[in-house]
Amino acid sequence: MIKLESVHIEEVRGIRKLDVEFGEATFAVSGPNGSGKSGVIDAIEFGLTGQIGRLMGRGTKGLTIGEHGPHVDKVKFPDAAFVQLKIFIPSLGKSATITRNLSQPRKPKIEPATAEVLKVLAEIEDHPEITLSRREILRFILVEPAKRSEEIQTILKLEQIGQTRSVLNTAQNKLQAQLKTADALVTTRRETLLRHLQIGALKADDVLAAVNTRRKTLGLGAIAKLESDTKLDAELADAGKAPEFNKQSILRDLKAVTAAVAGLPVAAKASVTAILGVIAKIEGDPALLESLNRRALVEKGLDLVDGPECPLCDHPWADEAHLREHLNAKLAKSAEAGKLQEALLKAAGELGREATRLNAHLASMQKIAAAEADQPAVTAIDAWVKNLEKLKAQLGSFDGIMGLKARLNADWASTPATFGKRLETLTKAVEAKPDQSAAADARTFLTTAQLRLDDLREARRQQTAAAAASKTAKATYDTYCKVMETELNALYEDVQEDFSTFYKTINEGDEVTFTAKLTPSAGKLDFDVNFYERGLFPPAAFHSEGHQDGMGVCLYLALMKRLFGDQFTLALLDDVVMSVDTDHRKQFCKLLKTAFPNTQFIITTHDRAWAQQMKSAGLVTKRTSLAFHSWSVDTGPLVESNDEIWDDIAAALAKGKAEDAAGSLRRHLEYVSRQLADELGASVVFKADGNYELGELLPAVVGRLRELCGKAAAAAQSWGNAAAQKSAVELKDRLSAATGVSNVEQWAINQAVHYNEWANFGKKDFEPVVAAFKELINCFRCAECQSWLYVTPHGIPESMRCTCSAVTMNLNAKPK
């Protein structure tokens, strides 16, 4: 997608001000812990995406870009904190500049802001996975299989895929619940019609037989066929009007109510028992209750999320995706509680449907009571219906259900004590009415039958629509799952092959027959690797931590290759091979160079040896590497090869901070001495830990240059080259003078001038020391190009020179 040309960072994370020229090449940033290396990665990531991964995700509760993105001294002045990135876009052959301020992370200034440039940058924002840190790669190596696919999806920021599936599943469940309700309504209305018609099953012949008998009584023609629009009361003068009282039908309705109420203790017994069982389990385990309570809150919160602010406490997150990730992680932790909750809600749903059936009976009884002007019965039924509706509402939530324990133990329906009496009274009142004439009975029978048939037809229409919607929802959900799994499985297959190849490259000669297997199944992702042909095992079973680190990076690189192909042009690797040993790191350099020749890697490491190894392997050069030697809250990272070190030292002395100035001078001299010892081939007593002190390095380096100058002078003299001889002697004299002033050769014998005492010097005493060492170090540079002098070839030097060849001293005397 893009490559980095340069970055300018001000007041971001631990960095005060820093410019880095990447030159579109792989670049290494090294330095000890806390020197600011990751700050460079944070700044680049922020510049490109407006996010800082280290401040988001798991374990970062309470951290925000707004409060913790700017340097600690600029938190109240976020406008001062910004990153300016210059990038190159290979597909467009153009450069662009992004300036992004911590106070407005979502509003970068882009130049040029053309549509094509904006499109590329929008793609980058969609791919924050270009940044990889060690804590992230470990997540998908050392995690249990059930979590691995989630971890890989998390690291690749694929949570939206899971979210979409989850929302489709919720929609499917809602429509399924609606279908069950529609089914129940059809059942209730069918029963009501059958009861009225006094037939056992809704067969067309039986319906017509019952209807036509009454039609004949009224002298109406028989209905020959029952069709979808047949009117049972056709040609009746009262057709379409509200039906009059039909005594027999009403008595049957009241009988049905009596049977329903009598059957309440048995109805829904299984559901009630199931609910009470879960409640008992929860009450017996307080941790489970807490988990469920949190779950209910988190689920509600997820429903309400509509932006980066927490819907409960308004706490701002970097973006909505990270807030959702956080909430989903909480839900995942309470899986057992989730299963219980599911069982609870299922049983509650069944009990709710029983309440709906009971209410349907009560509704018909209420109409009868109203027709009989039995107001107390109407009021009593109304109260009971409302009570049952309240029960249904409570059954819809976890908290509601938990509050129903007492009711469920006593009488879930809460049948009013006087209900039986009222029902009996109403029944007797209807029975006492005079029997209707055959004609009146027939008329009211037909109008009531038509009304109930209309109700049933409407219920069936709703049921058909609900069934269609539910079927569509399921088919859509299944399609999404199928596509998602197909894509992810293809991803895993491709990845597994590349992963094995990359890992074998890093472990060349060590694990030549290495293979790996990524096996997705039922939401899990098993990851097994071959251990010396003894079989496939999880990575942590037998492989060392170093090997696992290597696996992590290889898996990441394989995923990136699969996802981006030849557009994988940039990756930020933040100290990702900490536990990998020297040999394997060399191979890692080879992997990056050979398998990803067109990818620019920005690599940080705390290991100086590996930083050097990257140069030796040709992965980076001196120009494309940066070394920090320390960090302070006032200065930010201090760069080892920074020539402004002399200005920094002067500034520290001007502020009266001689100790800081002494520390900076010492560190700079240690850095320079190491460089020069390598460049000139100085002899230093070997130390296995590689921790050479200034006193071990600089005198050796000074001695070496003196020796080389002597050799060059002797060689020039043997060749009769007076000018070359003069140059060599002049350099030697200059070195001697500078050495004398600096007292560097007195360190071993004169404690007072030893560099350990510098921190005790005052400003006036230390300034001459600084000047002396500045002059001493300049003896090792070319006055023209400022590069360090070096010998070549390194093993048996034949000359000493500089980069521009202004200094070229032959070391080989004329053969005699």
Added chain:
Amino acid sequence: MPTLQQTIAQKFLDELKAGKVLDDAKVEAMRKLLQSDAKPKADDFVKVFTPDGGDVA
């Protein structure tokens, strides 16, 4: 370069169309929901799945 999410979403919509799970208008409605900046809610999908009119004899 599309993200994996975008790739999956497009293939999903293509499958819905090819399998006639949804008609063209509803596939378009799904596409708008999936591409919207606002995250789709379950009720948004319920509206898409519910038949128009809903009246079947």
